Amino acid sequence: MSCPICGKKTQIEFRPFCCKRCADRDLARWFNGSYAVPSVDADDADDIENAMEEAARNPAKPH
Template sequence: MSGNDIDNKVTPLRPKRACPECGKPSTRETYPFCSVRCKQIDLNRWLSGTYVIPGRPGEEEDSDEKPE
């Protein structure tokens, strides 16, 4: 068996996906992103509040009332 035959039989641990930022193929080192740059862009969006996970309807964040 040659090295190429072995590579064709190996099943990757993660499916190949496109980078969520730019659409290029992702790399193993920065999965699911294609580069460190795209990874940092995504992190900045989370930290700056661009991405938000909504809470339950009627839930208030800054409530001074204490539950009894």
């Protein structure tokens, strides 16, 4: 099996990835929205739009 990020041979402790770096890169893609699970539920789109509008109105304060 090869790593889905870089194509190198996988390591058991990081499977299906070859190393922690590739595993972290994959996780980052989920966090930043590069990966997404499609939805056919119209309510999901409305919920996301409402959340984005709310976030734009009330930006988070820096720590």
